[in-house]
Amino acid sequence: xxxDREDERGKSSNRASSAERSSADHSSGRSLREDGDSQPFxxxxxxxxVDTDDVxxxxxxxxxxxxxxxxxxxxxxxxxxSHDHDHDHDHEASAGDxxxxxxxxxxxxxxxxxxxSQKQTPPKAMTDGAGVANVDAEGNLGDIEFTxxxxxxxxxxxxxxxxxRVGIPDGVDLETPSYSIRSEMNDIETPDEKTWFMELDExxxxxxxxxxxGTCVAACPSDSIGIGDDDLPELVKMCTGCSLCWDFCPxxxxxxxxxxxxxxxxxxxxxxxxxxxEFSAKVDDDWTDGAQDGGVVTGMLATLLEEGEIDGALIAxxxxxxxxxxxxxxxxxxxxxxxxxxxxYNQTMALGHLDLSKWEHKLPDKSWDEMSLALVGTPCEIExxxxxxxxxxDYQKQNEGVRAVDYTIALMCTKNFNYxxxxxxxIEDQRGISPDEIGKMDVLHGKMMVYGHDGEMILEEDIxxxxxAALKGCDExxxxxxxxxDVTVGSVGSSDEYSSVIVRTEQGLKAWELTEPSLxxxxxxxxxxxxxxxxxxxxxxxxxxxxxxDPDAPRFIDYTDxxxxxxxxxxxxxxxx
Numbered sequence: 001x002x003x004d005r006e007d008e009r010g011k012s013s014n015r016a017s018s019a020e021r022s023s024a025d026h027s028s029g030r031s032l033r034e035d036g037d038s039q040p041f042x043x044x045x046x047x048x049x050v051d052t053d054d055v056x057x058x059x060x061x062x063x064x065x066x067x068x069x070x071x072x073x074x075x076x077x078x079x080x081x082s083h084d085h086d087h088d089h090d091h092e093a094s095a096g097d098x099x100x101x102x103x104x105x106x107x108x109x110x111x112x113x114x115x116x117s118q119k120q121t122p123p124k125a126m127t128d129g130a131g132v133a134n135v136d137a138e139g140n141l142g143d144i145e146f147t148x149x150x151x152x153x154x155x156x157x158x159x160x161x162x163x164x165r166v167g168i169p170d171g172v173d174l175e176t177p178s179y180s181i182r183s184e185m186n187d188i189e190t191p192d193e194k195t196w197f198m199e200l201d202e203x204x205x206x207x208x209x210x211x212x213x214g215t216c217v218a219a220c221p222s223d224s225i226g227i228g229d230d231d232l233p234e235l236v237k238m239c240t241g242c243s244l245c246w247d248f249c250p251x252x253x254x255x256x257x258x259x260x261x262x263x264x265x266x267x268x269x270x271x272x273x274x275x276x277x278e279f280s281a282k283v284d285d286d287w288t289d290g291a292q293d294g295g296v297v298t299g300m301l302a303t304l305l306e307e308g309e310i311d312g313a314l315i316a317x318x319x320x321x322x323x324x325x326x327x328x329x330x331x332x333x334x335x336x337x338x339x340x341x342x343x344x345y346n347q348t349m350a351l352g353h354l355d356l357s358k359w360e361h362k363l364p365d366k367s368w369d370e371m372s373l374a375l376v377g378t379p380c381e382i383e384x385x386x387x388x389x390x391x392x393x394d395y396q397k398q399n400e401g402v403r404a405v406d407y408t409i410a411l412m413c414t415k416n417f418n419y420x421x422x423x424x425x426x427i428e429d430q431r432g433i434s435p436d437e438i439g440k441m442d443v444l445h446g447k448m449m450v451y452g453h454d455g456e457m458i459l460e461e462d463i464x465x466x467x468x469a470a471l472k473g474c475d476e477x478x479x480x481x482x483x484x485x486d487v488t489v490g491s492v493g494s495s496d497e498y499s500s501v502i503v504r505t506e507q508g509l510k511a512w513e514l515t516e517p518s519l520x521x522x523x524x525x526x527x528x529x530x531x532x533x534x535x536x537x538x539x540x541x542x543x544x545x546x547x548x549x550d551p552d553a554p555r556f557i558d559y560t561d562x563x564x565x566x567x568x569x570x571x572x573x574x575x576x577x
Contacts, residue, residue, distance in 0.1 A: 195243040195559045197225060197235050200252055202572040203562060205232055209251045209473040211416070213377075214352030215384030216245035218398040227349050231419070247556045248387050250380045251473045257551040259383050260483035262390065264504060269551045271531045272481045272502065276509055279501045280494035281521030293491045294499035296519070297409055298341045300487070301374055302334045303515040310407060311364055313374040315340055316348050323435035325419050328353035330373075332362045343411070345441060346419040347471070350377050351384050354401025368400040374407035379479040382410045386484045387555070407511055410482020412490025412500070412530075414443075414474075414537055421469035433459060444491055478541035478549065480534045487511060493530040500524060 135141055197216075204210050216233050217225045225245060226236035233245075247253040260268050267274040282294025301313045317329035317340045326344035331337045356368050363371065375385060388395065388402050395402050423435045427450070439453035448466055450459035482488040486508030493500040501521075503512050524530075542549060547557065547565040563570050 194241045195246040195253075196241045197239040197245055198572050199559050199568075200233075200246050200249060201235075203559070203566060203568040204249060204251050204473070207472075207566075207568075209476070211251060211378075211380050211471050211473040211477070212347035212349050213250060213381045213384050214349035215248045215250065215254075215381070215388065217349065217352030218354055218384070218388055218395055218402055219244040219248040221394055221396055223396045225352075227352050231347075231349060233349075233352075244393070246559055248384060250383050251476060252562065253557045253559065254383065254387055255550070255553055255555055255557055256380070256383045256477075256479060257549055258553060258555045259387055260479070261551045262555065263386050263484040268483055268504075272527070272534050273483045273504065275488075275502045275504050276506075277503045277512075278524035278527065279503075279512075279521045280498045280523070280525045281501050281519045282498045283518060284520045285518075293494070294497055295341060296499040296501055296515075297376060297411075297489050298337045299518055300409070300511055300515045301331070301376070302337050303518065304374055304407060304511060305332070305334060305337075307514055309511075309514070310372045310374045311404075312359065312362065312371075313337065313376065314350060314353065314405075315376045316344050316350075318344060322419075324423050324438055324441070330359040330362055342440065343442070345417050345422065345443070347378065347381075347416050350375070350381050351388075351398070351402075354405075355397040356400050356404070357397070369403070371400065371404040372406045373401070373404045374409065375405045376409045376411065378413045378416060379410050379482040379484070380477060382408050382482055382485045383479065407507060408485045408487075410485035410488045412481055412488060412492055413477075414480055414533070415463075415467070415470040416474055417466070417469045418471060422466065426466055426469045427459070431459065442491070475544035476541055478538040478545075480537035481530060490530075492533055493524055493526045495525060498525070500530060502530075 200216060210232055212231055214227070214233075217227065221242055221244060222237070222240050224235060224237045224239050225233050228234040243253075245252075250256045257269060260273070264274055281296050283296060283299035285295070285299075301310075301315070304310045305313070312330045312332040315329055315331050315337070316326040319325040319327050324344060326346050326348045328348040328350050329340060331340060356363065356371065375381070377385075385402065385405055385408060389405070427433050427438075428435060433450065437452060437458070438450055439455065440451040442449045442451075443463055446463055448459065448461050448463050449457060452458050481490075481502060483504075486503075486505045488502040488504065489499050491499060501512070501524075503509050547562065559568075560570065562568060
């Protein structure tokens with residue numbers, strides 16, 4: 001408001017300067033037309049180099065005006081005083097007044113009239129539009145008034161009924177909700193069944209129960225969940241409360257034992273499951289020296305690629321920055337697969353890397369909905385992808401990747417490890433073995449076995465001594481043999497250099513039959529060993545699970561039911577405010 005008054009003062013000063021220059025021009029003869037017609041232009045500054053013939057001056061009030069088009073006519077706000085004497089002669093004839101260049105005082109009279117008008121009229125900025133609150137006509141600031149904020153209802157600052165609509169054209173029937181709808185919504189609470197990422201964070205991630213499968217990342221329909229520097233899920237943008245991250249989490253809302261039954265049938269919950277067939281097998285080739293056991297997984301994936309059954313396989317590779325740290329990797333050639341043969345004992349958040357645009361540079365030039373992939377993972381990762389594929393929801397960036405997975409291979413697993421706890425604390429700090437010295441690792445016969453690059457064993461110790469480095473959520477897993485996979489592969493049940501292979505589905509049988517010509521195989525050597533370890537794994541899970549184990553119960557567990565069993569806080573977002 002102070003600026004408006006300063007502008008008005010500036011305008012008055014400018015007008016005074018114009019009048020003074022006009023008077024000076026009259027006496028000196030400057031600012032006259034070059035054609036000799038003594039027609040001065042008051043209010044036009046005397047600027048050297050400016051042709052005054054180009055200056056357009058509107059007529060004064062009361063003078064005869066030429067006809068202008070609406071585009072050419074200056075608005076009232078833009079009109080300035082004029083001394084166009086071609087027009088003044090008409091005024092002179094009608095008014096009977098005499099006026100000549102030497103005696104004209106129109107400019108002085110006009111300035112006096114403007115000054116008088118200014119005293120009677122508030123500044124323009126104070127009168128246009130709605131005006132300035134708390135300022136009177138003289139520009140003086142009055143008392144400031146504040147509107148008390150409304151509580152629990154939408155604000156009404158006009159003092160009128162906000163539900164009444166104004167300015168509606170005749171005959172128009174508006175169907176949009178009125179203000180009253182908004183008012184009624186003020187007291188609506190979030191439905192109990194709406195679950196947010198914060199519930200997953202509270203019950204699983206913060207509790208150390210996350211198994212780093214990446215299912216929550218793949219499930220999110222708004223791409224709101226990413227992977228943090230600690231290799232755990234984190235919220236990267238606003239959560240919509242769709243509940244999918246909770247529903248599909250194998251340690252949260254997904255009743256994984258129900259998924260076994262949905263995938264493999266009624267008999268797929270006993271012993272080692274309900275397989276089609278089982279073998280002990282190995283690939284008879286030189287490259288298997290660097291593979292885990294018999295190299296069957298690598299051999300099967302290479303065959304699927306060569307036969308055109310898949311365009312790539314999502315596997316694990318060793319990080320370039322940190323020795324023996326696993327990262328997700330899409331292999332698209334036989335050479336790719338052989339270079340990454342072997343097992344690394346930490347999770348990769350595999351299902352969080354199904355965004356095909358990430359691998360676009362490696363994939364063939366064809367539509368994404370025509371892509372076919374194989375996924376190698378732990379049993380919990382296979383449970384997650386199976387559940388995701390059972391629904392037609394749009395998983396945004398991960399959607400095409402989820403739909404593209406046509407073959408699943410599960411690795412037998414009792415536990416997986418946190419990389420930094422296992423390789424950093426347990427092996428390097430406590431046992432003095434640098435990860436750079438390690439050529440191969442294996443968990444077999446209840447032992448952690450570590451070998452150097454020359455093949456010599458440098459550590460053999462009971463696996464129980466490393467349990468503090470294991471992921472806590474693995475304790476609740478009863479799925480040692482990958483019930484939901486097409487094929488399960490592991491070392492238990494077969495002699496050295498052979499892998500145990502369990503074919504579970506027709507798709508798995510197809511992969512086996514394509515690979516069979518390149519395999520040395522025979523009947524599974526020790527099915528009892530696999531069943532025994534599966535039973536042990538279930539027993540440990542039943543001791544850790546704080547909810548009922550029930551393959552016949554609904555697939556998804558409500559957060560409220562989980563909270564009741566695990567003592568988790570309800571509505572943690574409210575408790576943290």
